[in-house]
Amino acid sequence: MSQIVSVHSFRGGTGKSNLTANIGATIALQGQRVGIVDTDIQSPGIHVLFGLDEEKMTHSLNDYLWGRCSIKDTAYDVSHVLKRENETSVVNDRLYLVPSSIKASEISRILREGYDVGRLNDGFEDIIRSLNLDYLLIDTHPGLNEETLLSIAISDVLVIILRPDRQDFQGTAVTVELAKKLEVSNMLLVVNKVLPAFDFDSLRLQMETTYNTPVAGILALSEDVVQLASSDIFCLRYSDHPFSHTVKEITQQILRQN
Template sequence: MAKIVSVHSFRGGTGKSNTTSNLATTIALAGNRVGIVDTDIQSPGVHALFGLDEEKIDYALNDYLWGNCAIKEAAYDVSQILQVEQGQAAAPNSALYLVPSSIKATEIAQILNEGYDVELLNDGFQDLIHSLKLDYLFIDTHPGINEETLLSIAMSEILVLILRPDTQDYQGTAVAIDIARELEVPNMLLVVNKVLTKFDFEALRQKIQKAYNVPVAGVFPLCEEMVELASSDIFCLRYPNHPWTQEINKVAGQILS
């Protein structure tokens, strides 16, 4: 039975797409068939991390929602990135697929103007799981709370909420947690991102965990290497021994368990 993992943040700029992509890649490397759906249709970004540009995308999630293709036709096999260097090797049966949202301005505008049938997303997620025989499906959500986000959260077996050590993020995360509890999400994990290295990470972890009564799965440093990479690659593959990657491995381990 495949697990659906939604990765969400109440505000933008938390590093949600990078976290989603690195978690999905790490779990695929462990020998799982993993899919990612970029449902942040208004501001898509996951495609950049996997090197997909406009010329390589024949169908996107938008096309499925408009009835132009099956969801499987919008899924791109990006498993080649798992054949990494530096002595790493993907476990047998590893596979990674991405359903991007369109990066064409006209199609983004059309979604904003016309909307779409959110219930189709549910059908699409299930079709994708069955047609690609997925073990895990990651949903990269749109920040904030809207109909699509509520559906994704409600469908999830695991909800990963990302926040920064910021007052606005703290308040927004509290709202998201309350909603997830009302929707009876079975498992929630918090990820604290972009933390200055001068902070006491363990003290911050304990403070946030106590405030929300939700496990803090990882506390990630704000690092220059991530800024330099500029969303052009999967960080955990480029820097396999970096503290940021070690934290991703811890979060992935909690999802796998």
């Protein structure tokens, strides 16, 4: 049974896309077939982490939403990134990415005209079926709009990312309350970009008490992650780094929700 995992944050700048890419790659290394869809159409960018050149992307999610192609035509096999970590990966180890267009004309059209959210939902179902996916990860647009509400509502697992920041705390409270009203059964929090001097145990207790939701992991603000500057999948390049170990722990909790 395929699982849909939405990765969401109320505000931008939380490291949502970076974490989505790292979680997706980590799940794929478990022998799973994984797809990632970049639905942050207004400010796309996750393709950069996989080394996809936007000038060479023949189709994007935008093309599907405007009826120019099938959703399968927008999926790029990026499984090559897994080879560095696992040279003997089996046939089932597959990782696909559906990027959104970085072209200004495409972004402005979305902002001006919107799009059929129902067609997006159909696309999720079609891509799972056509690529025989075990997991579909949705990299959502920050905040709350019609698209994010859909992604949250259809999620088997909702991962909410926040920073230790008062604005993030308030926005996350709204998101958690909404997700509970939408009867999302499995919800996990990830606190990112936490200064190493913080007491992580106290922060975890504070978050779980405040939101009545389990914290899957707390990621320290890492100079190494900053220096990589989204040029690669961090967990694949630095598999023994503390950041990577925490991502693996988060991934295991996501897999246990199945």
